[in-house]
Structure formats: structure tokens, C-alpha cells
Amino acid sequence: MxxxxxxxxxxxxxxxxxxxxxxxxxxxxxxxxxPEEDQGYFFIIGNSPSNSSLNYTRKQVEDINQILKDVPEMESYLGIAGNSFEGNSYNKYLFFGRLKPWEERPNSNQSVFALLRKLNADLKAKMTGSRAVAVNAPAVDGLSATGGLEFQLQNRGGLPMDTMITVAQKYMEALNQRKELQNIFTQFTFDTDQQEISLDRDKINALNIDVGEVLQTLQTYIGSNYINDFVFSNRQYRVYAQVAPEHRANPSDISRFYVKSRNGSLIQLSNVVAIQEINYPPTLTHYNVYPSIKIQAAPASGYSSGQAIKAMEAVAKETLPNGFGYEWTGSALEELSAxxxxxxxxxxxxxxxxxxxxxxxxxxxxxxxxxxxxxxxxxxxxxxxxxxxxxxxxxxxxxxxxxxxxxxxxxxxxxxxxxxxxxxxxxxxxxxxxxxxxxxxxxxxxxxxxxxxxxxxxxxxxxxxxxxxxxxxxxxxxxxxxxxxxxxxxxxxxxxxxxxxxxxxxxxxxxxxxxxx
The missing domain is CATH 1.20.1640.10 (Multidrug efflux transporter AcrB transmembrane domain)
Known part of the structure; x- marks a missing residue:
């Protein structure tokens, strides 16, 4: 000393x-x-192609069932077609996987993190008909539905939806080039084939038809319309008016429907409406007023959530044009606030x-x-x-x-x-x-x-x-x-x-x- x-x-x-x-x-x-933990369970989030049917999505669920049954660490699992954390849709599916207790998984390669890495590799190689990602449970219940980062891309300039979709796709492509990130995906469906019905208002006025009557007829025939209630055997039932499914299965069936004019004559609906095929997202989402697309990602091996957030913000600064912004939600928002x-x-x-x-x-x-x-x-x-x-x-x-x-x-x-x-x-x-x-x-x-x-x-x-x-x-x-x-x-x-x-x-x-x- x-x-x-x-x-x-x-x-x-x-x-x-x-x-x-x-x-x-x-x-x-x-x-x-x-930090995310091994909580003994995880999720698989999947999207089938936008124009696929519910039966096709069920087939994808069956394919993942075959993958999960060969995983020795699994205790039980449940796959649901047509559901997701972002709402119900025919092309979405969701899995809940429960692992065996920790004492039955003593080795590090039996942890949920090792399982997710292996499972995502298998899903990428074997699930060629849809996109599926295995994600961990959230670190704190209630902050978000899954683990990882949640990024809300916002259309703040009121630009067309096609422009927003293009920007989101380019942003995700740029994210895939960053070594700090992995498992980049979105549950937003960018487009699907739809039928758009437009009214010929000039012809409707010329034929003396009320516009509201045309809309009410379309709702009743193609959708349904509540009429009243009735009581039978001490139980109350509702009455709906609706065309039978076989008579409204094709767009051409609209020519078989009629609407009443103000003078009482019946006019074919096909004379006053036009059907056009369009390609548009089936569901539009908003975050803090603005139209938004939620993009999710996870830190890659060897990187923390803070480094992943900085990487996503750097890519946003480089790629997002004027009129677009972003906000964080979930655990990423809390991390930035703290x-x-x-x-x-x-x-x-x-x-x-x-x-x-x-x-x-x-x-x-x-x-x-x-x-x-x-x-x-x-x-x-x-x-x-x-x-x-x-x-x-x-x-x-x-x-x-x-x-x-x-x-x-x-x-x-x-x-x-x-x-x-x-x-x-x-x-x-x-x-x-x-x-x-x-x-x-x-x-x-x-x-x-x-x-x-x-x-x-x-x-x-x-x-x-x-x-x-x-x-x-x-x-x-x-x-x-x-x-x-x-x-x-x-x-x-x-x-x-x-x-x-x-x-x-x-x-x-x-x-x-x-x-x-």
C-alpha cells in the first residue's frame, strides 16, 4: 500500500x-x-395467399400439425384456421404451443429459444404454401400479443393505398438486409380479389328509383336484413330476410334481383348497378387516426431489443418517403419511454x-x-x-x-x-x-x-x-x-x-x- x-x-x-x-x-x-423468458409456451402466426379459401388454410394448419407432432419437447398444441391476433380472416391461422415442464427439458437446446430457431427453419423449408413464423410469448402480459417488436407504419399524407403497400413492402425488404433483425413479418393482407358494386345514379334518377331503396335491396339480397322478433315455446327468436345461398353465389346472380321504383314498377338491379373486379386489402387498420400497417420483428441472435429498435428506425429514415411516418407500440414503446x-x-x-x-x-x-x-x-x-x-x-x-x-x-x-x-x-x-x-x-x-x-x-x-x-x-x-x-x-x-x-x-x-x- x-x-x-x-x-x-x-x-x-x-x-x-x-x-x-x-x-x-x-x-x-x-x-x-x-428480457424475454422461456415461459413454456409459444405461438405460430401464419398467412395463406390472399385469394386462398378457408379450406386451403385448414390444409396449411394440418401441415403444421405434422411438423409439431415430431417435436419431442411439445406437450400439446392447438391450431385454428381463420383466426389471428389481428382479427378473423379466411387466409390467417394461429397456433398455441405448450412445452413440457422445465424439469423435463433440462438441456439448453430444449429451451423455447432453441426450439423457435429450429421450428422457424422447418417452417421456412416445409411450408411452401403459406408464410408462418413461430414467436415467443410476450415478456409482459398485456403489453403486446407476442414477443418481439411492433412497428406501426403510418400513412400521414393521405396517399393512395397502393402507395402505402409499396412503401411497406420496400421497408420490409430493407429490414431483411439488416443483421440485427430476424423473423420480419406482417399480419396485414396487402390485396385480395374483390367485387365492387357501383351505382349509376343518373340512370337511377331517370327510372324514378330511390337510391336508398337500391341500397336496401342489395343489403337484403346479398347480405341480410333484420325484420322482427317472435316468440315460440317461451323462447324469443329473430327473423332475418336473406336470399338462399345458391341464389347469390355468383356475381351474375344480381341480374335476377329486382328493385321497386317510386311508381311501383320492378326494375332489374343489373340495369342500375355495375360490378367491377378490384384488388384491395380486405381489412384496413388505423393507429392513432392514420391508416397503418403493423410490421413485427425480433432481435437476431447476438443483438438486443435496443439495437433492433435503432436498426428499424435507421431503415425507416432511409426508406420512408414524405407523407409516411411511424410509431412504436407494445414493449418497444415502453422501452423507448423508459x-x-x-x-x-x-x-x-x-x-x-x-x-x-x-x-x-x-x-x-x-x-x-x-x-x-x-x-x-x-x-x-x-x-x-x-x-x-x-x-x-x-x-x-x-x-x-x-x-x-x-x-x-x-x-x-x-x-x-x-x-x-x-x-x-x-x-x-x-x-x-x-x-x-x-x-x-x-x-x-x-x-x-x-x-x-x-x-x-x-x-x-x-x-x-x-x-x-x-x-x-x-x-x-x-x-x-x-x-x-x-x-x-x-x-x-x-x-x-x-x-x-x-x-x-x-x-x-x-x-x-x-x-x-
């Missing part, structure tokens, strides 16, 4: 370098919100501990010495995240560790754990000074005398975080985050506090004695 006191300028340079490195690490470490509060929360925790220490010591000098060691623990925590994400998890199927909400809880914990070591050194050094030692001698003797208590408590805490770092089963990713941050931060704080805290005590106390006094 005496040798370190002879190179105080070098130690202070290392300390300042550590502060700068801490700030830089915040920009380097990948960010996230709430990212600016991280530094504020950490700063408030830092200030709170500082004020408590200032009240205890009745001085601002000792708390300043103690709190200056805290950023070094943050450096260790951020380095631990970076090391595990970029070196230990490369090429794996697990979501990478990131600076998510659980890691931030660990950073707040480190404020107290890191300051504890400095408190022991500062308090003991003050006691030695009261016995007549000078500043340097007091700091050196305090570090020596407190070395064993600091190492005992620190090592017991560090070892206690290892089960969190190696957790498995339900909630494993959340425990990885908080365990990695606490382990790395506490380890670096213990090593550096023994070396830097005495030097900071010497420098700041000397400054206080010579300048402030």
Missing part, C-alpha cells in the same frame, strides 16, 4: 480514466427493456445515498470520498454485461444480456454495496487520525486493517451471485441480468476500492487541510 502512495498522480489518472470509460461503456453496452429515465433514477439514488452519508458524517468531504468509488463499480457492471454478451453468448440462441431493467436494478444495488467498502476505509482512517496519525499513514493503516473484513464480506457476496448468473428454467434471463451486473460490479468495486479509496482519501483530505481550512 505504501508503494501506491508514491504514485498518487498515476493512480488519479487511472481513476479519471475509469470515470471516462464508465461514460463510454453506457454507449457501447447493448440496451434492452424486459430509456431516458435510467440516468435520472441512478442519479437520484446516488444523491440520496450521498445526503444520508452527509447527515451521518456532518460533512460533505467524507461522503465525497466514498461516493467517488461508486462509478468504478458501474464500470465493472457494464464491462461484465459487454463481456458476456459479446464473448460468451456469441453464436448462441439465448437472448443476449443487455442493460435492461433488471440490470438497472443491479446498478442501484451497487451504489450501496460499493460504498460499503469505502465507508469502512474512511471511517477507520478518521479514527487513526484522531489518534494522531497523519493523512497518509492513517489511509495506509486503514486499508491494511480493513483488508480482511472487506475481502470476507465481498467474496461471500460475489460467490452468492454465481447461482443467479447460471440460473435455468423460469425467469432465467432476468436472473442472468441482475446476477451478471452485481457480480461484475461488486468484483471490480472490491479490487479498486482497496487501491483507489485510500489514495482518494489522501488527496481530498490533504486538499481539505491545506486549502479549505
Amino acid at each position: 505504501e508503494k501506491l502512495t508514491r504514485i498518487k498522480p498515476l493512480i488519479m489518472l487511472i481513476f479519471i480514466g475509469g470515470l471516462v470509460a464508465t461514460v463510454l461503456m453506457f454507449s457501447i453496452v447493448p440496451t434492452g427493456f424486459i 430509456e431516458n429515465s435510467t440516468i435520472l433514477i441512478f442519479a437520484l439514488g446516488f444523491v440520496l445515498v450521498f445526503l444520508v452519508l452527509a447527515a451521518q458524517y456532518e460533512s460533505y468531504i467524507d461522503p465525497t470520498i466514498i461516493m467517488l468509488t461508486v462509478p468504478l463499480s458501474t464500470l465493472g457492471a457494464l464491462f461484465a454485461i459487454w463481456f458476456r454478451a459479446n464473448l460468451l453468448q456469441v453464436g448462441g440462441f439465448w437472448p443476449i444480456i443487455s442493460n435492461d431493467i433488471f440490470a438497472q436494478v443491479g446498478l442501484l444495488m451497487l451504489i450501496g454495496m460499493a460504498s460499503k467498502n469505502a465507508i469502512l476505509i474512511v471511517e477507520t482512517a478518521n479514527q487513526f487520525r484522531d489518534l494522531g496519525m497523519n493523512v497518509t499513514k492513517a489511509a495506509v493503516e486503514a486499508a491494511k486493517s480493513r483488508f480482511r473484513p472487506i475481502m470476507m464480506t465481498s467474496l461471500s457476496g460475489i460467490v452468492g451471485y454465481i447461482p443467479l448468473m447460471t440460473a435455468a428454467g423460469a425467469g432465467a434471463l432476468s436472473r442472468w441480468s441482475i446476477g451478471t451486473v452485481s457480480f461484475g460490479g461488486y468484483l471490480i468495486a472490491t479490487i479498486l476500492s482497496l487501491a483507489i479509496a485510500p489514495i482518494l482519501y489522501i488527496v481530498i483530505k490533504t486538499f481539505e487541510d491545506k486549502i479549505l481550512s
Whole structure:
């Protein structure tokens, strides 16, 4: 310890370098919100071609049933044709898959993340008649229907639907080129063959027909029309007027329908209406008033949700023309809303501990010495995240560790754990000074005398975080985050506090004695 006191300028340079490195690490470490977990179930979302029938979609469901029955980790599954999280449609289908309990899936390659990777590869290779994507359950129920990111492309300029569809397709093509993203898809059906009925209003007026009568007739014949209720056997029934299905199966059947004019004569509907074939989306969606198309994606292996969000925003900036914008929804929206509060929360925790220490010591000098060691623990925590994400998890199927909400809880914990070591050194050094030692001698003797208590408590805490770092089963990713941050931060704080805290005590106390006094 005496040798370190002879190179105080070098130690202070290392300390300042550590502060700068801490700030830089915040920009380097990948960010996230709430890590996705292996919750024991997943979904498969599928779209058949736009003009396919419900029977065709049922055939696609049967094909996926054949794929899932060969998966040993599956406990049960259910496929529904004609349904999706975005509404019902003849060309959509949805699967709910339940995995076996975690104790029956002890290996990492039996986790939901490994299963989703394999299953998506099988779906891409074998499902040539439709597009199907297997997705994880949402990290938080209620934020979104599935895991991943939800991007709402908005038509804010009132441009034609064809233009919006073209923009969405080009945007998705550009997203597929980004290495940060995978499983890019949309549940929006871009087009389908439809029959559009238009009224010849000039001919309707010439034949003395009421326009409302024409519309009412079309609704009754092609759709249905409520008439009244009646009671039979003490039960109430509704009566609807509707043409039998076999008489309205083809567009040409409209020539067999008649509408009554104002003078009571019957006019063929085909004389006053025209049928035109069009190609248009069957369902239009809006988000915050504007017409929108929801595009979903997931972070690729080795990337966090924060990196995936930045990639999608960068592509949007490059590809979206004037008149189009976007908004985030689901967990991505919550992540962006919370990212600016991280530094504020950490700063408030830092200030709170500082004020408590200032009240205890009745001085601002000792708390300043103690709190200056805290950023070094943050450096260790951020380095631990970076090391595990970029070196230990490369090429794996697990979501990478990131600076998510659980890691931030660990950073707040480190404020107290890191300051504890400095408190022991500062308090003991003050006691030695009261016995007549000078500043340097007091700091050196305090570090020596407190070395064993600091190492005992620190090592017991560090070892206690290892089960969190190696957790498995339900909630494993959340425990990885908080365990990695606490382990790395506490380890670096213990090593550096023994070396830097005495030097900071010497420098700041000397400054206080010579300048402030």
C-alpha cells in the first residue's frame, strides 16, 4: 500500500480514466427493456395467399400439425384456421404451443429459444404454401400479443393505398438486409380479389328509383336484413330476410334481383348497378387516426431489443418517403419511454445515498470520498454485461444480456454495496487520525486493517451471485441480468476500492487541510 502512495498522480489518472470509460461503456453496452423468458409456451402466426379459401388454410394448419407432432419437447398444441391476433380472416391461422415442464427439458437446446430457431427453419423449408413464423410469448402480459417488436407504419399524407403497400413492402425488404433483425413479418393482407358494386345514379334518377331503396335491396339480397322478433315455446327468436345461398353465389346472380321504383314498377338491379373486379386489402387498420400497417420483428441472435429498435428506425429514415411516418407500440414503446429515465433514477439514488452519508458524517468531504468509488463499480457492471454478451453468448440462441431493467436494478444495488467498502476505509482512517496519525499513514493503516473484513464480506457476496448468473428454467434471463451486473460490479468495486479509496482519501483530505481550512 505504501508503494501506491508514491504514485498518487498515476493512480488519479487511472481513476479519471475509469470515470471516462464508465461514460463510454453506457454507449457501447447493448440496451434492452424486459428480457424475454422461456415461459413454456409459444405461438405460430401464419398467412395463406390472399385469394386462398378457408379450406386451403385448414390444409396449411394440418401441415403444421405434422411438423409439431415430431417435436419431442411439445406437450400439446392447438391450431385454428381463420383466426389471428389481428382479427378473423379466411387466409390467417394461429397456433398455441405448450412445452413440457422445465424439469423435463433440462438441456439448453430444449429451451423455447432453441426450439423457435429450429421450428422457424422447418417452417421456412416445409411450408411452401403459406408464410408462418413461430414467436415467443410476450415478456409482459398485456403489453403486446407476442414477443418481439411492433412497428406501426403510418400513412400521414393521405396517399393512395397502393402507395402505402409499396412503401411497406420496400421497408420490409430493407429490414431483411439488416443483421440485427430476424423473423420480419406482417399480419396485414396487402390485396385480395374483390367485387365492387357501383351505382349509376343518373340512370337511377331517370327510372324514378330511390337510391336508398337500391341500397336496401342489395343489403337484403346479398347480405341480410333484420325484420322482427317472435316468440315460440317461451323462447324469443329473430327473423332475418336473406336470399338462399345458391341464389347469390355468383356475381351474375344480381341480374335476377329486382328493385321497386317510386311508381311501383320492378326494375332489374343489373340495369342500375355495375360490378367491377378490384384488388384491395380486405381489412384496413388505423393507429392513432392514420391508416397503418403493423410490421413485427425480433432481435437476431447476438443483438438486443435496443439495437433492433435503432436498426428499424435507421431503415425507416432511409426508406420512408414524405407523407409516411411511424410509431412504436407494445414493449418497444415502453422501452423507448423508459430509456431516458435510467440516468435520472441512478442519479437520484446516488444523491440520496450521498445526503444520508452527509447527515451521518456532518460533512460533505467524507461522503465525497466514498461516493467517488461508486462509478468504478458501474464500470465493472457494464464491462461484465459487454463481456458476456459479446464473448460468451456469441453464436448462441439465448437472448443476449443487455442493460435492461433488471440490470438497472443491479446498478442501484451497487451504489450501496460499493460504498460499503469505502465507508469502512474512511471511517477507520478518521479514527487513526484522531489518534494522531497523519493523512497518509492513517489511509495506509486503514486499508491494511480493513483488508480482511472487506475481502470476507465481498467474496461471500460475489460467490452468492454465481447461482443467479447460471440460473435455468423460469425467469432465467432476468436472473442472468441482475446476477451478471452485481457480480461484475461488486468484483471490480472490491479490487479498486482497496487501491483507489485510500489514495482518494489522501488527496481530498490533504486538499481539505491545506486549502479549505
